[in-house]
Amino acid sequence: MEQNLTNVESFGASHSFTTRFGKFLKQLAERPLSLIGTFIVVLFLFIAVTGPLIAPHGYDEFMRDDEGALMRRTEPSLQHPFGTDKDGRDIFSRVIWGTREIILLPGIATTIAVILGTSIGLTVGYYGGWFDEIVSQLMDSLLSIPALVLALVMLGTFGQSEIGIIIVVVLLYTPIVARIIRSTTLNIRTLGYIEAAKLRGESTPYILFREILPGVLPALVVEAALRFSYAIFLIASLGFLGLGVPPPSPSWGRMVEEARGEYLQAPWALWAPVIAIALLVVGVNLMADGLRRIFRHEIDKVS
Amino acid sequence: MEDAIIRVENLFIDYRLGKTWHNVIHDVTLNIRPDTIHGLVGESGSGKSTLALALMRYLAPNARIPSGNITFDGQDLLSKSTREMRDIWGQLISLVPQDSLAALNPSYTVGDQIAEITRRHMGIARRESAERAVEMLHRVKISDPADVAKRYPHQLSGGMLQRVAIAMALSTSPKFLILDEPTTALDVTTQVVILDLFRALIHDNHAAALYVSHDLGTIAQLCDDVTVLYGGEIMESAPVKTLFAAPTHPYTIGLLRSLPRYSEESESRLETIAGIAPSLANRPTGCVFAPRCPIANSQCHAEKPPLTATDDGGLVRCWRWRDVATEGLGEQPKVPLSQAVSAETDKPLLAARNIVKHFGSRSVFDKLTGQLFSPVRAVDDASITIRHHSTLGLVGESGSGKTTLARCIVALNSADSGEIELDELPISNRLNERPKTMLRDMQMVFQNPADTLNPYHTVGQALGRTLKRLSLDALSPAEIESRVVDLLQSVRLTADYAQRYPAELSGGEKQRVAIARAFAADPALVVADEPTSSLDASVQAVIMNLLKDLRIEKGASYLLISHDLDVIAYLADWIAVMYLGQIVEEGSTHAVYASPYHPYTEALISAIPTPDPAIDNPIIYLEGEVPSAKNIPSGCRFHTRCPRKIGAICETEEPPWQDAGEGHCIRCHIDVAELIRQQNSPQEQRRGTR
Numbered sequence: 006m007e008q009n010l011t012n013v014e015s016f017g018a019s020h021s022f023t024t025r026f027g028k029f030l031k032q033l034a035e036r037p038l039s040l041i042g043t044f045i046v047v048l049f050l051f052i053a054v055t056g057p058l059i060a061p062h063g064y065d066e067f068m069r070d071d072e073g074a075l076m077r078r079t080e081p082s083l084q085h086p087f088g089t090d091k092d093g094r095d096i097f098s099r100v101i102w103g104t105r106e107i108i109l110l111p112g113i114a115t116t117i118a119v120i121l122g123t124s125i126g127l128t129v130g131y132y133g134g135w136f137d138e139i140v141s142q143l144m145d146s147l148l149s150i151p152a153l154v155l156a157l158v159m160l161g162t163f164g165q166s167e168i169g170i171i172i173v174v175v176l177l178y179t180p181i182v183a184r185i186i187r188s189t190t191l192n193i194r195t196l197g198y199i200e201a202a203k204l205r206g207e208s209t210p211y212i213l214f215r216e217i218l219p220g221v222l223p224a225l226v227v228e229a230a231l232r233f234s235y236a237i238f239l240i241a242s243l244g245f246l247g248l249g250v251p252p253p254s255p256s257w258g259r260m261v262e263e264a265r266g267e268y269l270q271a272p273w274a275l276w277a278p279v280i281a282i283a284l285l286v287v288g289v290n291l292m293a294d295g296l297r298r299i300f301r302h303e304i305d306k307v308s
Numbered sequence: 309m310e311d312a313i314i315r316v317e318n319l320f321i322d323y324r325l326g327k328t329w330h331n332v333i334h335d336v337t338l339n340i341r342p343d344t345i346h347g348l349v350g351e352s353g354s355g356k357s358t359l360a361l362a363l364m365r366y367l368a369p370n371a372r373i374p375s376g377n378i379t380f381d382g383q384d385l386l387s388k389s390t391r392e393m394r395d396i397w398g399q400l401i402s403l404v405p406q407d408s409l410a411a412l413n414p415s416y417t418v419g420d421q422i423a424e425i426t427r428r429h430m431g432i433a434r435r436e437s438a439e440r441a442v443e444m445l446h447r448v449k450i451s452d453p454a455d456v457a458k459r460y461p462h463q464l465s466g467g468m469l470q471r472v473a474i475a476m477a478l479s480t481s482p483k484f485l486i487l488d489e490p491t492t493a494l495d496v497t498t499q500v501v502i503l504d505l506f507r508a509l510i511h512d513n514h515a516a517a518l519y520v521s522h523d524l525g526t527i528a529q530l531c532d533d534v535t536v537l538y539g540g541e542i543m544e545s546a547p548v549k550t551l552f553a554a555p556t557h558p559y560t561i562g563l564l565r566s567l568p569r570y571s572e573e574s575e576s577r578l579e580t581i582a583g584i585a586p587s588l589a590n591r592p593t594g595c596v597f598a599p600r601c602p603i604a605n606s607q608c609h610a611e612k613p614p615l616t617a618t619d620d621g622g623l624v625r626c627w628r629w630r631d632v633a634t635e636g637l638g639e640q641p642k643v644p645l646s647q648a649v650s651a652e653t654d655k656p657l658l659a660a661r662n663i664v665k666h667f668g669s670r671s672v673f674d675k676l677t678g679q680l681f682s683p684v685r686a687v688d689d690a691s692i693t694i695r696h697h698s699t700l701g702l703v704g705e706s707g708s709g710k711t712t713l714a715r716c717i718v719a720l721n722s723a724d725s726g727e728i729e730l731d732e733l734p735i736s737n738r739l740n741e742r743p744k745t746m747l748r749d750m751q752m753v754f755q756n757p758a759d760t761l762n763p764y765h766t767v768g769q770a771l772g773r774t775l776k777r778l779s780l781d782a783l784s785p786a787e788i789e790s791r792v793v794d795l796l797q798s799v800r801l802t803a804d805y806a807q808r809y810p811a812e813l814s815g816g817e818k819q820r821v822a823i824a825r826a827f828a829a830d831p832a833l834v835v836a837d838e839p840t841s842s843l844d845a846s847v848q849a850v851i852m853n854l855l856k857d858l859r860i861e862k863g864a865s866y867l868l869i870s871h872d873l874d875v876i877a878y879l880a881d882w883i884a885v886m887y888l889g890q891i892v893e894e895g896s897t898h899a900v901y902a903s904p905y906h907p908y909t910e911a912l913i914s915a916i917p918t919p920d921p922a923i924d925n926p927i928i929y930l931e932g933e934v935p936s937a938k939n940i941p942s943g944c945r946f947h948t949r950c951p952r953k954i955g956a957i958c959e960t961e962e963p964p965w966q967d968a969g970e971g972h973c974i975r976c977h978i979d980v981a982e983l984i985r986q987q988n989s990p991q992e993q994r995r996g997t998r
Binding site: 200219 | 774
């Protein structure tokens with residue numbers, strides 16, 4: 006193995022997983038902004054996982070002072086780093102508890118959208134013809150519906166729930182992913198190695214997932230990261246519009262909405278969730294941009 | 309050499325890759341006199357395009373000229389500013405690019421684009437410049453110049469575009485022209501016309517030209533002087549007749565010997581140049597060619613030879629050129645080809661009869677609007693037969709349908725109609741209806757080595773998977789591994805290639821792996837679609853030898869597709885010539901090559917540029933362009949361009965097959981005896997000579 010690795014290194018172009026991953030990290034480290042983005046994303050992931058352990062208070066716990074009075078709208082202090090809200094809850098704890106939702110919901114939704122979109126894009130792009138025509142038109146018509154209108158109708162009709170939100174995001178993002186994968190697949194399917202696979206009688210699933218998928222993977226990784234950042238924004242927006250996960254669970258979007266009316270009395274209650282959302286979205290975007298730059302050549306090769 | 313129009317002295321060019329500078333052009337000295345065409349020949353990566361563009365002081369953004377001089381017409385080009393160069397570019401020096409479609413602006417008519425140049429550089433008024441553009445198009449022998457001037461680039465064929473590009477380049481009567489592979493993308497019958505245009509127009513203008521090409525054939529036919537470039541250095545520079553008759557550099561000799569030529573002795577091999585071209589980063593300290601040179605000695609490896617003047621007025625960069633000139637390189641040890649398996653039966657291995665494949669379907673919109681529908685008739689009733697242990701060469705220009713016919717046979721496209729028989733048993737036209745044994749019997753080698761292998765699978769995985777899918781018996785992983793090694797050895801690659809990814813292989817190596825993959829499960833028929841067309845001459849020779857060896861070792865048959873008749877003539881023992889979806893002539897290689905009867909084959913063979921300036925075969929020029937496969941002429945498909953058309957019968961009736969003996973058949977209304985008489989008449993001989 007050792008000799009093998011050096012052999013691969015000496016050629017400068019390696020595809021084996023371990024060396025590839027190492028090279029990838031190195032390339033990421035060469036771009037400070039991407040590195041910062043990745044660091045922010047990892048930090049939020051860490052908070053999402055360990056949230057209950059870090060948070061000093063429960064998300065639904067009412068703070069009382071020594072006399073037992075509710076501590077409404079107290080300014081940030083050592084005890085409550087981000088202050089408390091109008092109901093006397095610790096904002097720091099609520100932001101930390103809320104991380105889980107804002108990572109988990111977009112994460113699950115994006116994953117489903119990417120898997121569905123990739124499968125549809127690969128199949129449609131590979132078969133082509135009238136099948137492609139019909140499915141692509143269907144996808145395009147889905148894309149033409151404004152995101153928030155679709156969310157309002159869906160969640161208004163079927164009620165607000167985590168599942169509902171995930172379905173909305175999946176409906177919105179599957180066509181986008183499918184479209185990108187389809188166009189990349191269209192370019193790959195006529196290449197010699199796909200024809201060689203057909204000539205040895207490979208099954209369609211083998212051709213799609215073993216021969217074509219590795220080629221679309223770089224484009225897919227970048228797209229998934231971007232979709233994730235949009236999904237965070239969308240879900241926060243839904244929370245802000247009151248269409249998110251119902252109270253009392255902490256949602257950054259709803260925290261913004263609740264604090265908005267009291268901005269003059271308690272500006273800190275608005276700042277904390279706003280900065281958290283901005284930081285996470287910018288972090289994911291910086292990371293996605295870094296990924297795009299790293300995979301640029303491989304993406305260019307097929308599109 | 310006092311009167312040279314362009315003079316390059318000790319030119320060096322570096323490219324920056326990452327943070328280091330790599331030397332790509334090393335100590336080049338070149339003089340081009342007016343009224344001559346100077347050929348610049350080299351394989352890919354030799355720096356020929358870099359050098360050619362540098363002559364007009366045009367460099368890539370990451371390139372620099374650390375030292376050297378370029379003098380054009382007495383002016384030092386390197387000291388000029390870009391603003392000053394703009395008056396030289398296009399006016400005094402112009403370029404004919406390889407891809408003229410990409411070089412022309414798609415949103416202006418070609419007439420406007422030619423006119424713009426004369427307005428910019430010669431200060432001609434608008435109306436006059438438009439007239440001049442039409443006149444220029446007339447000079448490049450476009451039959452309806454006023455009409456063509458009003459068209460957009462995408463409305464013109466490749467040959468027409470190349471003429472437009474020439475008209476553009478010549479519109480200001482430049483003193484120096486750079487022709488960067490201007491005919492590489494064209495068919496041979498179009499190429500001869502373009503080459504003739506160059507010759508005539510350049511001499512009319514008393515201009516000088518640098519003709520860059522990898523093709524020694526066109527260089528020999530067009531140029532007055534030739535410079536051979538290797539690894540960014542001049543290996544040899546000499547008048548064309550001297551260079552081809554008595555090359556003094558081992559590289560030139562190797563290059564000339566590696567060209568395929570028709571030979572009656574089918575057991576011959578091509579001579580090859582061992583090794584691979586040097587990389588940018590590791591320039592040898594001695595002679596750049598020493599690692600591949602058969603006669604290199606210790607001095608060659610240690611010291612770089614200087615550019616020395618030869619007795620014939622040429623230049624050579626070799627320590628041992630005098631030895632080469634007197635003794636030659638010596639023959640390469642003749643490796644005998646394995647003994648040919650005699651064709652055991654006359655029974656055909658594969659017979660494809662009346663294959664028809666049309667592309668394009670009528671869309672719903674067209675049906676609703678009642679649009680007339682004309683499909684692309686790519687293959688239109690073509691039949692071929694391949695015998696056991698033989699090679700059928702399928703020749704034709706682009707658009708003749710040869711690739712589609714082959715793809716129908718292996719069922720990558722399913723034929724609309726027609727029968728295919730393998731070993732006299734009918735097989736399906738559809739790939740998914742063919743059983744595994746049939747897939748094993750027919751494999752294919754694809755044209756483009758760049759995408760023939762999946763970049764994410766190792767060579768071992770690619771070969772192993774094919775073995776696993778197609779082998780008769782179930783193989784254990786260990787057996788597969790050992791078979792992969794055997795396969796790699798059969799294509800002259802070492803076992804460690806199994807771990808490599810395609811990105812680590814050169815084009816020739818990729819093509820060898822692709823050949824190994826095709827032979828993995830001992831197929832009866834291998835279809836090779838232009839297997840060497842994107843490879844350099846020295847690599848092409850290696851692949852052709854390999855194909856020849858494997859056919860004998862493995863007892864397979866080939867269906868070989870090529871636009872290059874030399875390749876076909878070297879490898880095939882039976883030839884079928886295709887034109888617009890039909891076979892027009894077929895017969896043994898010897899018969900077709902030595903005496904092509906069909907007027908199309910005759911013209912095609914006459915148009916091949918011979919890599920020997922001493923040979924001046926009469927060329928038969930075909931009129932016009934290949935008609936579109938959407939709109940195929942009635943009667944004989946070739947009647948629109950046929951120089952021997954006899955009358956109305958050619959336009960109305962499909963020609964019958966005629967047997968000229970020994971299976972040599974043609975499809976023509978003219979009697980074979982009459983064709984032979986016409987071809988041999990003395991009047992005929994004169995007509996074609998240039």
